[in-house]
Amino acid sequence: MHRWICVVAAAAWRSAFAQDLPDSIHVHTLSPVKVESKAQIGEISRLGDVAETYIFSGKKNEVLDVGKINVGYAEKTGRQIFAKIPGVFVYDMDGTGNQINVSTRGLNPHRSWEYNVRQNHVVLNSDVYAYPAAHYSPPLESVSRIELVRGTGALQYGAGFGGMLNYVVKSPDTTKKIGFESLNSVASFGLFASYNAVGGKIGRWKYYTYYYKRVSEGYRENSRSDTEAQFASLEYVVRPGMSLKAEWGRSTYLYQIPGPLTDSMFYANARASTRSRNFYSPEIHVPSLHFDWRMSANTRLNVIASAVLGTRKSVMFFGTALRPDTLDRTTGTYLPRQVDIDRYNSYTVEARLLHQYRMGASRHALAAGVRYIDNRLRRFQLGKGTTGTDYDLRLTAPGWGRDLQNKTRNVAVFVENTFNPTQRFSLNAGFRMEAGITDVTGKVAYYPDDSLPTRVRHVFPLFGLTLQYKFDGANKVYAGVCQAYRPVVLADMVPANALEYVDKNLKDARGENAEAGVAGALFKNRMLYDASVFTLRYDHRIAAVSVVSDDGRTYILRTNGGTTLSFGAELFLEVKLIEARGFSVAAFTSTAYLNARYIRGSAVINGENRSLTGNRLEAAPTWTTRNGIGFYYKNLSVTIQHNYVGESFSDALNTREPKKDGTAGPVPAYDLWDVNASWRFAQRFALRAGVSNVFNRQYFTLRPAMYPGPGIWPSDGRSFYASLGFNL
Numbered sequence: 213m214h215r216w217i218c219v220v221a222a223a224a225w226r227s228a229f230a231q232d233l234p235d236s237i238h239v240h241t242l243s244p245v246k247v248e249s250k251a252q253i254g255e256i257s258r259l260g261d262v263a264e265t266y267i268f269s270g271k272k273n274e275v276l277d278v279g280k281i282n283v284g285y286a287e288k289t290g291r292q293i294f295a296k297i298p299g300v301f302v303y304d305m306d307g308t309g310n311q312i313n314v315s316t317r318g319l320n321p322h323r324s325w326e327y328n329v330r331q332n333h334v335v336l337n338s339d340v341y342a343y344p345a346a347h348y349s350p351p352l353e354s355v356s357r358i359e360l361v362r363g364t365g366a367l368q369y370g371a372g373f374g375g376m377l378n379y380v381v382k383s384p385d386t387t388k389k390i391g392f393e394s395l396n397s398v399a400s401f402g403l404f405a406s407y408n409a410v411g412g413k414i415g416r417w418k419y420y421t422y423y424y425k426r427v428s429e430g431y432r433e434n435s436r437s438d439t440e441a442q443f444a445s446l447e448y449v450v451r452p453g454m455s456l457k458a459e460w461g462r463s464t465y466l467y468q469i470p471g472p473l474t475d476s477m478f479y480a481n482a483r484a485s486t487r488s489r490n491f492y493s494p495e496i497h498v499p500s501l502h503f504d505w506r507m508s509a510n511t512r513l514n515v516i517a518s519a520v521l522g523t524r525k526s527v528m529f530f531g532t533a534l535r536p537d538t539l540d541r542t543t544g545t546y547l548p549r550q551v552d553i554d555r556y557n558s559y560t561v562e563a564r565l566l567h568q569y570r571m572g573a574s575r576h577a578l579a580a581g582v583r584y585i586d587n588r589l590r591r592f593q594l595g596k597g598t599t600g601t602d603y604d605l606r607l608t609a610p611g612w613g614r615d616l617q618n619k620t621r622n623v624a625v626f627v628e629n630t631f632n633p634t635q636r637f638s639l640n641a642g643f644r645m646e647a648g649i650t651d652v653t654g655k656v657a658y659y660p661d662d663s664l665p666t667r668v669r670h671v672f673p674l675f676g677l678t679l680q681y682k683f684d685g686a687n688k689v690y691a692g693v694c695q696a697y698r699p700v701v702l703a704d705m706v707p708a709n710a711l712e713y714v715d716k717n718l719k720d721a722r723g724e725n726a727e728a729g730v731a732g733a734l735f736k737n738r739m740l741y742d743a744s745v746f747t748l749r750y751d752h753r754i755a756a757v758s759v760v761s762d763d764g765r766t767y768i769l770r771t772n773g774g775t776t777l778s779f780g781a782e783l784f785l786e787v788k789l790i791e792a793r794g795f796s797v798a799a800f801t802s803t804a805y806l807n808a809r810y811i812r813g814s815a816v817i818n819g820e821n822r823s824l825t826g827n828r829l830e831a832a833p834t835w836t837t838r839n840g841i842g843f844y845y846k847n848l849s850v851t852i853q854h855n856y857v858g859e860s861f862s863d864a865l866n867t868r869e870p871k872k873d874g875t876a877g878p879v880p881a882y883d884l885w886d887v888n889a890s891w892r893f894a895q896r897f898a899l900r901a902g903v904s905n906v907f908n909r910q911y912f913t914l915r916p917a918m919y920p921g922p923g924i925w926p927s928d929g930r931s932f933y934a935s936l937g938f939n940l
Contacts, residue, residue, distance in 0.1 A: 255276055255277045255278075255280040255281050255296060256274055256275065256276065256277075256296045256297075256740065256784065256786070257274075257275045257277065258273060258274065258275060258731070259273050259275055259359060259361070261630070261638065261680070262566070262568070262577050262630065264512070264514065264566070265512055265513075265514045265564040265565065265566040265579060265581070266368060266564075266566075266579065267368070267566075267577060267579045267628050267630050267640060267642075268361065268365070269630050269638045269640050269678065269680050270364070270638065270639075270640050270678025270679050270680040270690045270691065270692050271361055271362065271364045271365045271678055271690070271692060272361075272362040272364065272690065272692075272727050272729060272742075272744055272746075273359065273360060273361040273362065273365070274296075274297050274359075274360045274742075275357055275358070275359050275360075276293070276294070276296070276297070276357055276358040276359075276360075277356075277357050278293075278352065278355045278356060278357055278358060279356070281293065282842070282849055282850075282851035282888035282889065282890055282900075282902070283352075283888055283902075284397065284399065284888065284900065284902055284904065284933040284935065285351070285352040285353045285395065285397065285405075285407075285900075285935065286309060286351075286352075286353070286397035286399060286403060286405035286426060286933065286935065287308055287309055287397075287399055287403070287904060287931065287933055288308065288309040288310075288312065288351075288352045289308060289886075289904055290302035290303075290304070290312055290313070290314055291838065291855050291884070291886075292853065292886055292888070292904070293312075293352065293358070294314060295802060295838045295840065295853055295855070296784060296786070296800060296802050296838070297360060297784070297802065298742075298782035298783055298784050298802045298803055298804040298836075299316045299317060299780070299782045299804030299806065299836060300314050300315075300316055300836075301314065301315045301316065301321050301831060301832075301833070301836065301857075301913075302314055302321070302913065303315070303321035303322065303831065303913050303914050304912070304913050304925070304927040304928070305322075305914070305916070305920065305925060306437075306467055306492075306920070307428070307430050307431075307435055307437050307467055308428070308430075308431065308928050308931075309403070309405075309426065309428065309437070309439070310349065310437055310439065310465050310467055311323060311347075311349050312324060312349065314327075314377075315327075315374060315831070316362070316374060317363075317373075317374075317725075317746060317748045317778050317780070317806065317808070318748065318776065318778035318806060318808030318829045318831075318832040319373055319374050319748075320830075320831070321831055321914075322345060322916075322918075323345035323346050323347065324345075324346050324374075324377060325337065325343075325344040325345045325346065326372055326373050326374035326698070327346075327372055327374040327375060327376065327377040328340075328369040328370060328371070328372045328374075328375070328376045328377070329346035329376075329377045329378075329379075330376065330377065330378040330379070331348070331350060331378070331379045331380075331381060331461060331498065332378075332379075332380060332381055332459065332500075332502075333378060333516060334459070334498060334500045334516060334518040335518060335520070335558075335560050336348045336496075336498060336520065337520070337558075338496065338520055338522075338524070338554075338556045338558065338589075339520070339556055339558050339587045339589045339618070339620075339702075340370070340371055340558070340585065340587065340620075340622075340699065341371075341585070341587055341618070341620035341622065341648070341650050341670070341699045341701070342587060342589040342591075342618035342620065342650070342701055342702040343554065343589060343701060343702055343703070344371070344372070344699075344701065347463075347494040347496050347522070347524055347556075348461070348463050348494075348496040348498055348520070348522075349439075349441075349463045349465070350379050350381070350441060350443070350461065350463060351405075351407055351424040351426070351439075351441050351463075353395050353405075353407035353424065354381055354382060354407065354409070354422055354424065354441070354443060355379050355380065355381065355382070356380045356381060356382045356383065357380045358377070358378070358379055358380070359376070359377070359378040359380065360375065360376070360377055360378075361375045361376040361378075362374075362375045362725065362727065362746075363375045363694060363696055363725030363727075363748065364676065364678055364692040364693065364694040364725050364726075364727055365694070366644075366674065366676065366694050366695070366696040366725065367626050367628055367642040367643070367644040367674060367675075367676045367694060368579070368581075368626065368628065368642075368644075370583065370624055370644070370646060371646070371696075371697055371698055371699055372696065372698065373696045373698060373723065373725065373748060373750060375725075381420070381443060381445070381461075382409065382411075382420065383411070383418075383420060384411025384412050384413060384418055384419060384420040385411065385412060385413075385939075386412070386413040386418060387413075388412045388413070389412045389413065389414050390410065390412045391410065391411050391412050391939065391940065392408075392409070392410055392939070392940040393407075393408070393409045393410075393411075393937070393938070393939050393940075394406070394407065394408045394409075394937060394938055395407040395408075395935060395936075395937035396935060396936055396937070397900075397933060397934065397935035398933065398934055398935075399428075399931055399932060399933035399934070400930075400931035400932050400933070401428055401429050401430055401431050401928075401931060402427070402428055402429030402430075403426070403427070403428040403429075403931075403933070404426070404427055404428075405424070405425065405426035405427075405935075406424070406425050406426075407422060407423075407424045408422060408423055408424075409421065409422035409423075410422075416448055416449040416450075417446065417447070417448055417449075418445075418446075418447040418449075419444075419445065419446050419447070420443075420444075420445045421442075421443060421444040421445065422441075422442065422443050423441075423442050424439070424440065424441040424442070425439070425440055426438075426439040426440075426465075427439070430468070430470070431483060431926075431927075431928040431929060431931070432470040432482075432483045432484070432485055432926065433470060433483060433484060433485035433488075434468050434469075434470040434471070434485040434487065434488045435467075435468055435469070435470040435485070436467075436468045437465055437466065437467045437468070438465060438466045439463075439464070439465035440462075440463075440464050440465070441461075441462060441463040441464070442460075442461070442462045443459070443460070443461045443462070444459065444460050444461075445457065445458070445459045446458050446459075447502075453505065453506035453507075454504070454505045454506070455502075455503075455504050455505075456501075456502070456503055457501070457502040457503075457504070458499075458500070458501055458502075459498075459499070459500045459501075459502070460497070460498070460499045460500075461497070461498040461499075462495070462496065462497050462498070463494075463495075463496055464493065464494065464495035464496070465493065465494070466491060466492075466493040466603060467491065467492045467493065468488075468490065468491055469487060469490035469491065469492055469528065469920045469921070470485035470486070470487060470490075471485055471486035471487030471490060471533065471537075471921060471923075472486060472532060472533045472874060472920075472921040472922060472923025472924055472925060473486060473533050473874060473923055473924045473925075473926065474532075474533045474534065474872065474873055474874035474923065474924065475870045475874050475877065475924065477533060477874075477924075478874070478910070478912065478924045478926060479910075482910040482926040482929065483926070483929070486533045486536070486537070487528075487529060487537055487921075488537070488601065489527075489528075489529055489537060489546065489549060489600070489601045489602075490526075490527070490528040490529060490549075490920075490921075491526065491527050491528070491602075491603040492524075492525070492526040492528070492919075492920065493524075493525050493526070493603070494522065494523065494524040494525070495522050495523055495525075496520060496521070496522035496556070497519075497520075497521045497522050498518065498519070498520055498521075499518065499519055499521070500516060500517065500518035500519070501516070501517045501518070502514070502515070502516050503515040503516075510567060510568040510569065511565070511566070511567045511568070512565070512566045513563070513564070513565050514563070514564045514565075515561070515562070515563045515564075516560075516561070516562050517559075517560070517561045518559075518560050518561075519557070519558060519559045519560070520556055520558040521556060521557060521558075522555075522556050523553060523554060523555050523556070524552075524553070524554040524556070525551075525552070525553050525554075525605055526551070526552050526553075526919075527549050527550070527551050527552075527597050527598075527603060527604060527605055528549055528550055528552075528920075528921070529546070529547065529549045529550070530550055530921065531921075532873035532874065532875055532921075532922050532923055533873060533874055533923050533924075534872065534873045545599045546599045546600075546601070547599065548596050548597055548598065548599055548608060549597040549598065549599075550593075550594060550595065550596075550597060551592075551595035551596070551597040551605050551606075551607060552591075552592065552593045552594070552595070553591075553592045553593075553595075553605070554589060554590070554591050554592075555589070555590040555591075555592075556587075556589055557587070557588045557589070557590075558585070558586075558587040558588070558589075559585070559586045559587070560583065560584070560585050560586075561583070561584045562581060562582070562583040562584075563581055563582055563583075564579065564580070564581035565579070565580050565581060566578070566579050567580075574631075574632040574633060574634065574635070575632060576629065576630060576631050576632055577629070577630045578627070578628075578629045578630075579626075579627070579628045579629075580625075580626065580627040580628075581625070581626055581627075582623070582624070582625045582626075583622075583623070583624045583625075584621075584622070584623050585620065585621070585622040585623075585624075585648070586620070586621055587618070587619070587620040587621075587622075588617070588618070588619050588620075589617070589618040589702065590616070590617050591614060591615075591616040591617070591618070591654075591702065592612045592614070592615055593612060593613060593614040593616075594612055594613020594614050594657065595607045595609075595611075595612050595613070596608050596609040613656070613657040613658070614654070614655075614656050614657070614706065615654045615655050616652060616653070616654035616655075616656070616664075616702065616706065617652070617653050617654050618650065618651075618652050618702045619650070619651045619652075619653075620648060620649070620650040620651075621648055621649060622646065622647070622648025622649075622670060623646075623647055623648060624644060624645065624646045624647075625644070625645050626642065626643065626644035626645070627642060627643055628640060628641070628642030628643075628676070629641060629642070635682075636681055636682045636683075637679075637680070637681050637682075638679070638680045638681075639677075639678075639679055640676075640677065640678045640679070640680075640692075641676070641677050642675070642676045642677075642694075643673070643674070643675055643676075644672075644673075644674040644675075644676075645672070645673055645674070646670055646671070646672040646674070646697070647670065647671050647672075648669075648670040649667060649668070649669055649670070650667065650668045650669075650670065650699070650700070651665055651666075651667050652664060652665055652666045652667075652668075652702065652705050652706070653665040656706060656707070658707075658709065658710035659706075659707055659710070663714075666705050666714075666716065668699075668700050668705070668718060668720070670699055670720055672697050672720070672722065674694070674695040674696065674697070675694075675695055676692065676693065676694030676695065677692060677693055677694075678690065678691065678692030678693075678694075679691045679692065683732070686732045686733040686734075686737070687730070687731070687732030687733065687734070688730070688731060688732055689728075689729070689730045690727075690728070690729055690730075690731065690744075691727065691728035691729075692725075692726070692727060692728075693724060693725065693726040693727075694724060694725050694726075695722065695723070695724045696722070696723060696724060696725060697720050697721060697722040697723075698720065698721040698722075698750075699720045699721075700718045700719070700720050700721075700754075704718060704754050704770070705718065707770070711767060711768055712756075712767070712768045712769075712770060713767055713768070713769050713770070714769075714770050714771075715769060715770060715771035715772070717771075718754070718770075718771065718772060719752050719772050720752065721750060721751060721752045721753055721754075721772075722751055722752060723748065723749040723750045723751045724748075724749055725746070725747075725748050726746065726747045726748075727744050727745065727746040727747075728744060728745055728746075729742060729743055729744025729745065729782075730742075730743055730744075731743070731744075738787065738788040738791075739785070739786070739787045739788070740784070740785070740786045741783075741784065741785045741786075742782075742783070742784045743781070743782070743783045743784075743785075744781065744782050744783075745779070745780070745781045745782075746778075746779065746780060746781075746782065747777065747778065747779040748777070748778040748779070749775070749776075749777050749778075750775065750776045750777075750778075751775050752772040752774070752775075753772070753773070753774030753775065753776060753813060754770055754771070754772065754773075754774065755770070755771060755772070755773030755774040755813045755814050755815070755824075756768050756769070756770055756814065756815050756816045757769045757770075757771060757773060757814055757816065757821060758816045758819055758820060758821050766819055768816050773812070773813055773814060774810065774812065774813030774814075774824070775810070775811040775812045775813065776808060776809065776810050776811060776813075776829050777808070777809060777811050778806060778807070778808035778809075778829065778832070779806075779807055779808075780804060780805045780806040780807055780808075781804070781805045782803075782804045782805075783801065783802070783803045783804070784800070784801070784802050785800065785801050786798060786799070786800035786801075787799055787800075794845060794846050795843075795844070795845045796843075796844045796845075797841065797842070797843055797844070798841070798842045798844070799839075799840070799841045799842075800839065800840055800841075800842075801837065801838075801839045802837070802838045802839070803835075803836070803837040803838075803839075804835070804836045804837070805834065805835060806832055806833065806834055806835075806836070807834065808828060808829035808832035809826060809827060809828055809829060810824040810825055810826065810827045810828075810829065810864065811825065812824070812825055813825070813864065815864055815865055817865070822865060824864050824865070827861075827864055827865065827866045828860070828861055828866055829864075830860070830861055830862055830863060830864060831860055831861075831862070831879075831913075831914055832860055832861075833857050833858035833859060833860040833879075833881070834858045834859075835856070835857075835858040836856070836857050836858065837855075837856050838853060838854070838855050838856070839853070839854050840852055840853035840854065847891060847892040847893060848889070848890075848891045849889065849890050849891075850887070850888070850889045851886075851887070851888045851889070852885070852886075852887050853885070853886045853887075853888075854883065854884070854885055855883060855884045855885075855886070856881070856882075856883040857881060857882055857883075857913075858881045859878055859879065859880055859881045860878070860879045861878055861879065862876060862877065862878075862879055862914055862915035862916075862917070863876045863915075863917070873922070873923060874915065874922075874923035874924045875915060875917070875922040875923055876915065877915065879912065879913065879914060879915065880911070882909060882911035883909070884904075884905050884906075884907075884909050884911070885905070885906040885907055886902065886903065886904050886905065886906065887902055887903045887906060888900070888901075888902035889901055889902060896938050896939050896940065897936070897937070897938045898936070898937045898938070899934075899935070899936055899937075900933075900934065900935045900936075900937075901932075901933065901934040901935075902932070902933055903930065903931070903932055904928070904930065904931045904932075904933070905928065905929055905930045905931065906930060907930070908929045908930035909929070910926065910929060911926070911927055912924050912925055912926050912927055913925075913927055
């Protein structure tokens with residue numbers, strides 16, 4: 213603890229006097245934007261230039277202090293959580309609170325699968341090389357902070373254009389042998405949530421564990437959810453500077469899926485349901501072992517061995533909203549539902565070394581590491597389920613329409629060095645090499661038996677370069693470019709229907725992120741800012757092409773043929789307007805401009821190839837802006853926030869006139885207001901309350917083509933919440 217006090221004090225001293233720090237302190241100095249004092253005005257900070265075994269110098273990043281966010285934790289509303297991170301697109305899909313689906317810069321938001329998602333630096337993506345969705349969903353009540361590193365950090369994390377999204381779990385109060393925290397919430401639509409945690413320190417042992425339970429009837433009819441999550445951490449300090457830690461996390465929920473709507477249904481009654489027998493349930497376990505060794509004052513080794521183990525199960529009656537799920541008049545029963553089950557067995561071992569050294573008059577840092585992944589996904593789909601109405605995974609006919617196994621082994625090595633020619637300027641150069649093989653075996657009922665197995669080789673040399681110049685102790689300019697890739701996933705390699713074929717020579721998508729900006733604090737930390745421009749090129753996207761075979765038969769071929777380019781600007785600005793006698797007022801804006809379009813690509817409509825060149829990318833609104841004002845008086849705070857998201861498209865063809873079944877068409881622009889308040893009293897207690905979507909705006913964020921069904925999925929209307937938390 214004393215080390216961090218010294219670090220913060222050093223950062224403040226440097227900011228005040230703009231003098232060089234001693235070498236031993238300089239390399240650990242926290243980012244000057246994070247100032248722990250009464251002048252702190254926001255929940256946003258930045259990662260240090262060198263932190264743990266990572267190098268963040270020159271890379272755009274944000275850190276959200278979850279404890280300072282005025283938000284209903286149990287509602288877990290993405291637009292409020294990420295309000296101060298410009299450009300975050302939030303996809304409301306699994307009902308409020310079940311899952312966080314976010315993206316930036318025109319990427320796909322489905323379960324945040326364009327990010328390397330982590331918890332305490334443990335990979336959470338269910339299978340990076342088969343289905344990279346993050347099904348594990350920690351309760352927001354358990355999270356201390358959220359770290360988001362944009363795509364220029366890809367060398368340190370591997371696959372994923374988005375970058376890294378890391379959820380850091382709360383730590384125990386080491387001044388107590390036994391500490392207890394409880395946070396209980398109630399909200400509209402039958403929501404109740406209870407989070408209870410125990411932690412402390414006994415001798416050389418530190419421990420932390422929690423249990424979480426949440427139930428909700430849901431905003432729409434037939435949208436009930438039942439959530440559980442558990443976590444346990446046990447750490448042993450072998451000696452000063454060396455520790456061993458074991459962690460285990462579990463998350464699961466059962467969600468009743470209310471079904472898609474057409475446009476006319478949505479505008480008539482957004483709370484209506486077209487399905488009552490559809491259910492979805494992921495259950496994910498994440499065990500991990502951590503070894504951390506400060507080998508010397510300049511060298512640190514970190515090794516993490518982890519796994520993602522679990523299932524994703526669903527039983528559903530598929531179809532658009534125009535295909536009703538009703539009783540058959542002849543038999544008096546429903547039609548059979550479809551059963552799908554994924555089983556995940558993903559293992560990762562990652563070792564990282566950070567060494568700080570002196571060369572000439574300056575100190576520098578070298579980060580290097582190796583990662584090994586062994587993933588095995590077993591996919592059972594198109595099973596014939598029961599005609600019942602409850603969550604029942606039994607089959608009424610033997611066999612599966614798709615019975616597949618995806619096996620991947622991958623090794624990656626990376627090295628990155630930050631050079632500091634002066635105390636103000638740093639240059640960071642890095643290299644990552646990825647090599648591996650994915651094998652897909654199994655059977656698809658409508659596909660020739662000799663079409664599988666399929667093998668894809670992953671060989672990627674990736675390069676990156678970032679720069680940073682500090683004007684003073686609190687302001688800097690940064691810039692960088694970094695290559696990235698996204699592997700061909702299982703769904704890309706398996707045809708969706710009997711009329712589709714897949715190119716045997718599919719390649720992984722690749723491209724690069726580039727960005728430049730200025731960030732810091734002005735006017736004695738009364739104003740925080742981060743303004744940047746960016747571009748993201750995404751090559752070798754999967755495209756559909758209509759092909760005529762030698763025998764005159766027409767079929768659809770899925771192959772690499774698409775390229776998209778996104779560019780834009782992002783601005784975060786927060787200003788303390790008033791500060792007097794314990795009362796203060798602060799305002800912020802978090803605004804992004806995005807121009808994301810297809811450079812090339814095609815889609816097949818009625819057997820004809822349609823060019824996508826010039827079309828806007830799906831789920832990529834041109835303008836996203838979130839603005840708010842906060843009022844603070846001693847331990848009381850009130851935040852009013854406005855959220856605007858511009859129009860976007862759900863399909864690559866940019867269909868302007870909505871289809872009758874709601875599967876294609878524009879996603880209209882929408883704006884929402886939220887009000888949140890919190891009050892800390894009697895030192896140990898905190899009361900929170902708020903209203904989300906104050907004016908009950910009916911809106912939706914996407915028209916998905918896949919899960920949970922094609923059509924419109926309305927987001928939640930107005931809701932109220934209240935929560936009471938305390939610590940002992």
